[in-house]
Amino acid sequence: MGAIDQSVNQLQSADNEDITLFRDMLLRCLEKEVIPHYDQWEKDGWMPKEAWLMLGAAGMLGPDMPEEFGAAGAPFEVALMILEETCRLNLHSLSTALNVHANIVMPYINNLGTAEQKAQWLPRMVTGEVVGSIGMTEPGAGSDLAGMRTNAVRDGDEWVINGSKTFITNGLHCGLIVLAAKTDTTKGAKGISLFLVDSSLPGFKKGKGIKKMGQHSNDTAELFFDNLRVPANALLGEENKGFIYLMQELPRERLGLGSQAIGACEGAMAITADYVKQRKAFGSTVAQFQNTRFKMAELRAQLELAKSYLKQCEARFKVGAMTTEEASILKLTSTELQVKLTHECLQLFGGYGYTEEYPISRFFTDARVQTIYAGTSEIMKEMIARGELGR
Secondary structure (H helix, E strand, C coil), rough: HHHHHCCCCCCHHHCCCHHHHHHHHHHHHHHHHHHHHHHHHHHHHHCCCCHHHHHHHHCCCCCCCCHHCCCCCCCCHHHHHHHHHHHHCCHHHHHHHHHHHHHHHHHHHHHHHHHHHHHHHHHHHHHHCCEEEEEEEEEEECHHHHHHHEEEEEEECEEEEEEEEEEECCCCCCEEEEEEECCCCHHHHHHHEEEEEECCCCCCEEECCCCCCCCCCCCEEEEEEEEEEEEEEEECCCCHHHHHHHHHHHHHHHHHHHHHHHHHHHHHHHHHHHHHHHHHEECHHHHHHHHHHHHHHHHHHHHHHHHHHHHHHHHHHHHCCHHHHHHHHHHHHHHHHHHHHHHHHHHHHHHHHHHCCHHHHHHHHHHHHCCCCCHHHHHHHHCCCCHHHCC
């Protein structure tokens, strides 16, 4: 057994006391402060800023960030647990917002930022005062980062940014965006840099919220940059290394998506099992039909395999051994399973599953985007193929 495998095995058997403690705190917080209001947020298409401040006060924003910034310094698995539990409880809009803010943007700053950048942003992100978003996708460039048109030009001690982004999670709430922009238009993806952009600066404009088929209370918006000037020290990391940084951070981002998928699958399975054991047809419960039993057995078997791979990836990530290919496999398999599982579970509800009254419908509609954002399933297959076969 190699050194990496030994480390992975040690981590897999580590004490879960921190995770259990945070889970209990999270569930109490959600039960009291979120679940009673969540349906109304979904109807309004908006999660109020007070919710961010409440989650910050409860220690649920970036719990694995260093203690010097006001966080708990907890294991990174705690952040993944928060995403999994919120999806299990059918709070996918909230989970996606948290994934971007605390599982993507905050680690970017912590891993790449200067001491001054960390001190400027992380404490206020821990409290929820500042909401974070990440700006990569553009109207004409999604997974193809080389097609990015947003650009940043150096002008003395400032950078001048022009362009636009779309489908930006937390776009309306954001006080800070990690923005990808071309700083060398001759180098394609290798000419991209990252910037920490304060949304209050002149030239930063937020468009209207984008209405979606699911995840309604998670605000998604277009953002526009018109001669936006940021100081030279807003550059995150080194110039023209943005694409490298994006690739470096992909494993954690996709661990978050995998955790969301697993949580949603568990939640959908649980309410479906309860329903089919109560619903009667032709003189017996739906749970007694062989089709139902075989469907649920098949889904459980596939879900347990997906959970095992997620745990393996978590352990490998923690020792710095998780590859981009593994991250792509995780994202592809877990999110495709989520879409399939919620589809099959909704079918077992019959006509009731098609109504908003039954929560399985939200599990179904909220799942659909999981195979699209943060890299489509087709792009995941291409990434996996490159690792297996080369370009």
